[in-house]
Amino acid sequence: MSTLKTVSSWQQEPKGGPGCDATDLGFARALLAGLTKEHKSVPSRFFYDKRGSELFEEITELPxxxxxxxxxxxxxxxxxxxxxxxxxxxxxxxxxxxxxxxxxxxxxxxxxxxxxxxxxxxxxxxxxxxxxxxxxxxxxxxxxxxxxxxxxxxxxxxxxxxxxxxxxxxxxxxxxxxxxxxxxxxxxxxxxxxxxxxxxxxxxxxDREILQRAYDDSEGVTAQFNLNLLARANRELGTDFDLASFKHQAAYNEAEGRMESYLVSTKDQSVRILGQEINFSAGERMHTENSHKxxxxxxxxxxxxxxxxxxxxxxxxxxxxxxxxxxxxx
Ligand SMILES: C[S@@+](CC[C@H](N)C(=O)[O-])C[C@H]1O[C@@H](n2cnc3c(N)ncnc32)[C@H](O)[C@@H]1O
The missing domain is CATH 3.40.50.150 (Vaccinia Virus protein VP39)
Structure with a gap:
């Protein structure tokens, strides 16, 4: 940080002290923690690897x-x-x-x-x-x-x-x-x-129709963005998610005032994460994102x-x- 006219980075304060919570876990641990819960979920911040950021940019250009x-x-x-x-x-x-x-x-x-x-x-x-x-x-x-x-x-x-x-x-x-x-x-x-x-x-x-279209577009880019979470796990963690056996789902939850995104398992299947076997039954959903309105x-x-x-x-x-x-x- 010696000169101002450069692109620089600096470290955040160290994590992991008292008060450290699930948001501070790395991808592997967060994925395992989320998929061993009764209602499976993955924190949405893990959407944004290189491919995820590219797909998000494509989403921003959708009609x-x-x-x-x-x-x-x-x-x-x-x-x-x-x-x-x-x-x-x-x-x-x-x-x-x-x-x-x-x-x-x-x-x-x-x-x-x-x-x-x-x-x-x-x-x-x-x-x-x-x-x-x-x-x-x-x-x-x-x-x-x-x-x-x-x-x-x-x-x-x-x-x-x-x-x-x-x-x-x-x-x-x-x-x-x-x-x-x-x-x-x-x-x-x-x-x-x-x-x-x-x-x-x-x-x-x-209007929920406008929201539904925005979060489940006709070209399937939002679906790719959602599925990229599993592709990212396969790339970075060596998991074996079969992307063809999960589908994107977006639904408006009126009571909570939010769009909810899920990946739905289309069959009974299991995936290994950090040596642990995670089972999905046909139709079971994992929650991937909320978008509050x-x-x-x-x-x-x-x-x-x-x-x-x-x-x-x-x-x-x-x-x-x-x-x-x-x-x-x-
Ligand atoms: C919905 S996009 C918005 C991007 C851009 N600000 C825009 O308006 O188009 C969310 C952005 O926040 C970043 N992001 C998500 N969760 C984050 C977190 N917990 N900490 C830092 N960045 C995060 C993502 O990588 C992504 O670039």
Whole structure:
């Protein structure tokens, strides 16, 4: 971290102390833990290896996947207002940055940023995005952090007194349970510090047909994305999942206000993971992702529970998606 004009990485605080939970387990242990539960599940953050990140990018371009183009339009329309509210020389910190495509809207608009910090669990996505951004914004100091945004993290010393703008687009917040979302927003408040602001994209509750199409597209890209979890286990852990014997399922759970994704075993079968045999019966599901949908007021309550004050909210005319500007008034 000696010079600002390089792409750098730094370590998160060490994990594994008291309070270490299942979210800190490696892929193999998390997979085994999830598949030995009564209701099988795999944490959704394991979607994002290199292939998973590529498939996610394909999803964002699908006609049915309204989320990306709607959020992009909201950000583009409001970029100038965001610029006016952001002090020159701020540090932009993005959580779950992926391809950093929407980030370019802010990077083009904001004045003389002190730097851009991209945090993501996918090293491949970070590499690709930082190389592209370095070419496009050669003067911008770019930092990449490979890690779990739910873990405690410290920004480098030189940014302690710099104004911070957090960015958390993509409705990634929807992948967390409500209590986890509050913890994550609190963690972001800690990382960004007093006086900071955070821009968060959250998907809104809507007609279930629109949701169903977005999470089970006609070209089967979302199905491939879901099945890539098993392909990744075969690649990285030497498991023997037969991908042809599992199928993608997406369902709206109205009571919980969320889309749920599953992989369903189409026959009785067993798979070995870390030497342990895991049995699946025909029709048995493993849960792979939740995507919570919010009403604006409901989302604001959640943000306030995490200690953020609401500064602004923008939606599209069809009220499909919402972008919230939060302020850490502490
Ligand atoms: C839904 S995608 C959104 C990507 C991008 N921000 C966008 O708006 O298009 C979620 C992103 O968050 C990353 N991610 C998921 N869980 C994570 C975690 N626990 N810690 C850090 N990054 C995570 C994934 O690798 C992926 O790039």
């Amino acid at each position: 049915e996947y309204y989320l990306t183009r709607t959020e992009t339009a909201i950000l583009t329309e409001n970029a100038e207002a965001i610029r006016k509210q952001t002090p020159a020389g701020s540090l932009l910190v993005e959580f779950g940055s992926g391809s950093s495509t929407k980030t370019e809207i802010l990077l083009e608009t904001l004045d003389r940023l002190a730097g851009y910090v991209a945090i993501d669990i996918s090293p491949a996505a970070l590499d690709e995005a930082s190389q592209r951004l370095r070419k496009r914004f050669p003067e911008l100091p770019i930092y990449t952090v490979v890690g779990n945004f739910s873990s405690p993290m410290r920004l480098p010393e030189q940014f302690l007194s710099v104004p911070k703008l957090g960015f958390f687009p993509g409705s990634t917040i929807g992948n967390l349970e409500r209590d986890e979302a509050v913890s994550l927003l609190s963690n972001m408040r800690e990382i960004l510090g007093p006086g900071s602001r955070l821009i968060v994209g959250a998907d809104l509750k809507k 919010y009403e604006i007021e409901e989302f604001h309550k959640l943000c306030c529970s995490a200690g953020w004050a609401i500064q602004n909210v923008c939606t599209d005319d069809d009220r499909l998606f919402s972008v919230h500007v939060l302020q850490n008034t502490a």
